[in-house]
Amino acid sequence: MRELADLTLDAMRQSGAEQAQVRMVRAEKTEINVQENNITLMRTVFDASGQLTAIAQGKKGTLSVNQLTPETLGEAARTAAEMAAVSRSDDANAVAELEDGPHFFDDGPSQGDKAKMLDRMEEFLTALKRDYPGVMTEGTISFQRAAVLYRNTNGVDLESRDGRYDFNFLFSARECETSSSFNYTGAVSRGLDTPLMEQGGLEMLIRQNVEELQARPLNDKFEGEVILSPMCAQDVLAMFIGTFLSTTPLVAGTSVLKDKLGQAVAAECVTVASNPTDPEACGYRVTPDGFRAADMTIVENGVLRCFALNQYGARKTGRDRAANEGDGAFLRPGARPHAEILKDIKRGLLICRFSGGSPSENGDISGVAKNSFYIEDGKIAFPVKETMVSGNLLEMFKNIREISSDTIFDGSVRQPWVRVSGVTVSGAVED
Amino acid sequence: MNLHDLAALRPLIPGCGEIRLHKNSTGRVDMLNGDVTANAVSDTMGVSARVLRGRSWGLASAPEATPESVKAVLQAASDNAALLHGRAGGEPLPLRDAPAAKGKWSHATARPRAARKDKLDFLAALDAYTLKACPGLISRRFILNGFDQEKTLVTGGGAECYSFIPRMHVYMFFTTEKDGAPIDLMAPTYGGLGEFEDFFGDPADYYGKIDAFYEELMKKREGVYAEAGLKECVLAPDLAGILAHEAVGHTVEADLVMGGSVAGDLLNRRVASDLVSITDFAHTAMGETCPVPVYFDDEGVAARDAALIENGILTGYMHNRESAARYGAEPAGNARAFAFGDEPLIRMRNTCILPGASKLEDMIASVEDGYFLKNPANGQADMTSEFMFAVEMGYEIKKGRLGRAILNTTVSGVAFEMLKTVTAVSDGVHWVSSGFCGKKQYASVGMGGPAVQCKINIGGR
Numbered sequence: 001m002r003e004l005a006d007l008t009l010d011a012m013r014q015s016g017a018e019q020a021q022v023r024m025v026r027a028e029k030t031e032i033n034v035q036e037n038n039i040t041l042m043r044t045v046f047d048a049s050g051q052l053t054a055i056a057q058g059k060k061g062t063l064s065v066n067q068l069t070p071e072t073l074g075e076a077a078r079t080a081a082e083m084a085a086v087s088r089s090d091d092a093n094a095v096a097e098l099e100d101g102p103h104f105f106d107d108g109p110s111q112g113d114k115a116k117m118l119d120r121m122e123e124f125l126t127a128l129k130r131d132y133p134g135v136m137t138e139g140t141i142s143f144q145r146a147a148v149l150y151r152n153t154n155g156v157d158l159e160s161r162d163g164r165y166d167f168n169f170l171f172s173a174r175e176c177e178t179s180s181s182f183n184y185t186g187a188v189s190r191g192l193d194t195p196l197m198e199q200g201g202l203e204m205l206i207r208q209n210v211e212e213l214q215a216r217p218l219n220d221k222f223e224g225e226v227i228l229s230p231m232c233a234q235d236v237l238a239m240f241i242g243t244f245l246s247t248t249p250l251v252a253g254t255s256v257l258k259d260k261l262g263q264a265v266a267a268e269c270v271t272v273a274s275n276p277t278d279p280e281a282c283g284y285r286v287t288p289d290g291f292r293a294a295d296m297t298i299v300e301n302g303v304l305r306c307f308a309l310n311q312y313g314a315r316k317t318g319r320d321r322a323a324n325e326g327d328g329a330f331l332r333p334g335a336r337p338h339a340e341i342l343k344d345i346k347r348g349l350l351i352c353r354f355s356g357g358s359p360s361e362n363g364d365i366s367g368v369a370k371n372s373f374y375i376e377d378g379k380i381a382f383p384v385k386e387t388m389v390s391g392n393l394l395e396m397f398k399n400i401r402e403i404s405s406d407t408i409f410d411g412s413v414r415q416p417w418v419r420v421s422g423v424t425v426s427g428a429v430e431d
Numbered sequence: 432m433n434l435h436d437l438a439a440l441r442p443l444i445p446g447c448g449e450i451r452l453h454k455n456s457t458g459r460v461d462m463l464n465g466d467v468t469a470n471a472v473s474d475t476m477g478v479s480a481r482v483l484r485g486r487s488w489g490l491a492s493a494p495e496a497t498p499e500s501v502k503a504v505l506q507a508a509s510d511n512a513a514l515l516h517g518r519a520g521g522e523p524l525p526l527r528d529a530p531a532a533k534g535k536w537s538h539a540t541a542r543p544r545a546a547r548k549d550k551l552d553f554l555a556a557l558d559a560y561t562l563k564a565c566p567g568l569i570s571r572r573f574i575l576n577g578f579d580q581e582k583t584l585v586t587g588g589g590a591e592c593y594s595f596i597p598r599m600h601v602y603m604f605f606t607t608e609k610d611g612a613p614i615d616l617m618a619p620t621y622g623g624l625g626e627f628e629d630f631f632g633d634p635a636d637y638y639g640k641i642d643a644f645y646e647e648l649m650k651k652r653e654g655v656y657a658e659a660g661l662k663e664c665v666l667a668p669d670l671a672g673i674l675a676h677e678a679v680g681h682t683v684e685a686d687l688v689m690g691g692s693v694a695g696d697l698l699n700r701r702v703a704s705d706l707v708s709i710t711d712f713a714h715t716a717m718g719e720t721c722p723v724p725v726y727f728d729d730e731g732v733a734a735r736d737a738a739l740i741e742n743g744i745l746t747g748y749m750h751n752r753e754s755a756a757r758y759g760a761e762p763a764g765n766a767r768a769f770a771f772g773d774e775p776l777i778r779m780r781n782t783c784i785l786p787g788a789s790k791l792e793d794m795i796a797s798v799e800d801g802y803f804l805k806n807p808a809n810g811q812a813d814m815t816s817e818f819m820f821a822v823e824m825g826y827e828i829k830k831g832r833l834g835r836a837i838l839n840t841t842v843s844g845v846a847f848e849m850l851k852t853v854t855a856v857s858d859g860v861h862w863v864s865s866g867f868c869g870k871k872q873y874a875s876v877g878m879g880g881p882a883v884q885c886k887i888n889i890g891g892r
Contacts (some may be wrong), residue, residue, distance in 0.1 A: 017678060021511040024490050029692065032515075033774070035446060035686065035690075036689050036690060037517060038486075038519075039487070039488065039519060040486070041488040041489070041515075041774055042488075042489055042490070042511035042512070042514060043485070043490035043491065043492070043508075043509075043511065043772070043774060044490070044491040044492070044507050044511060045490070045772035046491075046492065046493040046494065047477070047489070047492075047494050047772065048477070048492060048494050050672070055809045059467075060467070060470060061470050061471075062469070062470065062471040062472075063471065063472050063473070064471070064472070064473035064474070064475075064773045065473075065474050065515060066474070066475050066476065067474075067475065067476070067494060067495070068494075072818075075472060076621045079472075082547070083470055083472070083547055084470070085548050086546070086548035086551060087467050087470045087551060087692055088466065088467045088555070090466050090467065092466075103634060114514065116486060118514075118515075118518060122518075136689075137690075138686070140871075161530070166762045172690060172691045174691040177693070177696045178693075179692060179814040180814070181813050181814065181815050181817065182744045182813060182814045182817070197846070218479075221659055239772050248463070248468075251463060251464075251466075251468070252463055252464065252569075252570040252572065252606065253464070253570055254569060254570050254606045254613045254615065256611075256612065256613065264815065266749045281531065281695070307634055312468070316466075355811045355819050356806060356821070356841050356890075357808050357809060357819075357822075357823075357840075357841045358820065358821065359810060359823020360604055360614075360615060360838070360839045361613035361614075361615040362613050362615075363611040364613065364839055365461070366839070366840055366890030367819060367821075367840040367843075367890065368817065368819045368890075370813070372677075373574045381836040385815070385817065385845075386843065386844075386845060386888060388659060388841065388843060388889075389890070390659065390840075390841075390890045390891060390892060423890075424892055425658060425886075426659035426660055426890065427892075
């Protein structure tokens with residue numbers, strides 16, 4: 001790939017690009033599919049891609065192809081330069097800068113073990129049919145090996161090779177004419193040492209899903225406390241970063257936290273980090289814009305420590321480029337397990353999945369509390385259905401009362417349960 | 432390679448398998464506050480083969496589109512199927528026979544080709560007009576997004592077909608502020624089936640739409656939170672399509688039915704008011720080409736319409752050949768793959784609530800206290816038929832008249848109960864096709880419908 005990358009960079013330069021970058025990928029993925037609790041399909045996908053970025057006089061063009069031949073890449077290089085030539089000049093456009101440090105990474109196995117993938121899948125399906133006979137699932141287990149190379153005219157030369165297993169299941173319980181809301185989870189790993197049922201909170205969620213067959217409407221409306229499950233907390237955290245701290249809202253000037261660096265933006269118990277190079281996790285080594293990825297603390301004891309800006313966003317806003325883009329962020333665990341925290345809640349919800357609209361730019365969110373349970377006097381009372389929740393992300397992060405000590409690890413991050421106050425909960429109540 | 436080249440390789444296909452040459456092309460220009468933040472195109476293409484051994488499918492794909500590559504992926508697919516079959520065994524999987532598709536269909540533009548610069552200039556003109564005509568915005572964003580899908584398919588069952596289906600849309604996002612807090616709105620999307628040249632010749636054609644969009648944002652700026660609870664609502668035609676898609680469509684996809692959807696017990700039973708009929712159209716609806724025409728699916732089935740609900744009665748599911756055999760139904764061409772390496776899944780095409788006889792203004796006038804919900808955003812379905820979708824723009828209805836605008840909210844309901852509350856369906860149909868449906872893979876889909884009056888659970892304060 002290195003020779004092809006150099007050829008492509010040369011072709012872009014010869015076509016007028018002053019700066020150029022190539023991201024080249026070769027990948028092979030093997031995937032086993034399950035439908036209705038049975039293995040139905042195995043597929044093997046060989047793929048490749050070459051993403052070319054050309055910049056001339058501050059004008060940028062980006063072109064991607066998946067035919068990595070000298071002819072195709074040469075033509076793509078000329079087209080990328082032509083696209084740049086007709087664009088608009090923007091001083092923030094640039095390719096990644098050269099940095100000191102390692103430039104080659106090799107993580108995970110170089111080959112997947114198809115037989116062991118089948119063994120783990122059959123083991124899971126056998127356990128599911130035996131222990132949860134009313135539950136139906138569909139999903140996949142896969143192994144992907146990818147080699148990614150970044151080369152640019154600043155001399156950047158970063159290569160990352162990565163092999164990982166990944167599984168995902170969507171499941172729903174069924175009894176007579178009643179179905180539970182589907183739920184889903186998954187995990188990534190470097191090996192297949194652990195049964196799938198023991199990863200990513202899978203068995204806990206399946207057990208809950210069976211209980212959810214008894215779900216009933218919450219014929220009430222109140223402002224109360226909720227506990228977000230680790231999966232739900234991860235979604236809410238991603239919404240918080242995406243709405244307030246990522247490149248687009250900061251460049252657009254719409255983020256309400258744009259001037260809050262160094263100030264409190266969440267409750268004191270909240271520390272948020274994003275650590276893609278954690279050796280225990282399946283992270284990544286290079287950012288999408290071609291820098292070596294590093295770990296970062298985004299919020300520390302409630303205080304905003306950095307934004308999740310990429311290179312363009314940093315140059316455009318005059319702020320620091322982030323060590324990564326904030327994906328895979330997690331909350332630092334607290335002192336008590338979530339079962340203890342739950343005992344302190346007089347009236348509220350345990351929300352295990354949030355099915356809602358994207359947040360407004362002011363942070364307002366609303367949606368359906370799926371796979372969720374009503375809490376009364378410190379105990380789980382019953383599973384709920386047709387129950388909506390609404391609130392504001394900024395207020396929610398200020399109203400985080402406690403974070404659990406126990407977590408669920410999905411192979412990428414360890415996420416705890418989170419207790420939040422001041423959330424509006426409403427059943428399907430007619431006035 | 433073309434259809435002729437691929438057809439020459441048919442003798443290599445074992446049994447009922449398929450070989451597919453598939454290319455997805457995207458083009459995007461993103462302009463944020465006058466700066467071009469994306470000026471990008473992408474081509475992803477390759478060949479795939481799927482073969483069946485006993486009850487086990489094998490699939491393989493590669494980006495090289497050559498006869499040698501087709502032979503290699505056929506072999507790899509056969510190896511995968513054999514590996515699964517060797518462990519699982521089992522009787523042959525019954526598949527429903529269906530008329531094999533033959534033909535070529537293309538919706539490529541017939542107009543002179545625009546240059547890349549024309550696309551950038553088009554957005555720049557919209558931006559310049561907005562800067563001049565719309566004071567008080569803290570952010571303005573325009574996205575021009577094209578997605579073209581080109582498929583060549585040959586099956587062991589005799590299908591030989593080709594299609595080129597492009598789509599092009601412009602998206603607009605404005606943000607203003609009130610008391611230091613941003614208030615944002617996404618405009619209805621413009622475009623549809625076709626290419627840039629088919630829709631976006633003169634930017635001045637869109638200035639009036641920008642004016643109307645800005646006016647709505649200013650109303651939203653003074654908006655209030657909806658009152659949470661079960662409310663009588665009129666859903667605008669823009670929302671009806673997502674109701675058909677999320678509330679009904681997903682629930683009656685046969686793979687979800689087999690996976691436990693409540694629709695499994697409701698075939699030929701009443702699930703909606705008799706005012707409600709829903710069809711998943713293949714390529715032509717009410718005499719016009721649909722926004723995402725599907726002439727054949729990726730199992731080679733000649734596509735036709737699938738009636739889902741007729742006058743309130745659930746009459747059918749959407750199928751692939753396997754589920755059709757199980758349910759004794761005829762496959763209608765719903766087995767679709769998104770990328771060259773993807774397997775066909777049961778997907779919607781153009782799911783639409785059929786029009787009724789009411790007038791939108793009469794429907795609003797009949798509501799004493801409720802909401803008129805106008806612009807949808809994302810949505811989600813469930814096995815229980817409980818759906819949700821986000822609403823970006825709407826108004827209170829008080830004593831039959833539109834009142835204050837409302838801020839972003841989400842509506843939800845249990846489809847097969849909520850649809851029984853429908854009391855009016857307007858005439859006319861509006862289609863939306865600017866998003867992607869997600870279900871393991873993406874799919875380009877059309878969603879259509881008239882205005883619908885019903886009771887629905889609304890999230891708020």
